[in-house]
Amino acid sequence: MVVRLLLILVLVLVVLGWLRSRKASRASAKPKAAERAAAPTDAAAAQPVLPCAFCGAYLPRADALPGRGGALYCSEAHRREAGDV
Structure with a gap:
């Protein structure tokens, strides 16, 4: 009886x-998989990220809308x- 209980206890501990x-x-x-997913691609790394002149939110240069005087908007x-139309 005691041997069975010890055997069951050992089995539970192993599991x-x-x-x-x-x-x-x-x-x-x-984390390794998450790091790979978060790693930028070559195209994304080469593209500059700039702030919106109105709200300050950062966006890729290709997505920004130009205004007068070189200002960029999201x-x-x-x-x-901003009155830059």
């Missing part, structure tokens, strides 16, 4: 250790509100 090791290995693998509404 718990195995589950913890799987959880730890998954946790260490996730939207047509901000360009109009």
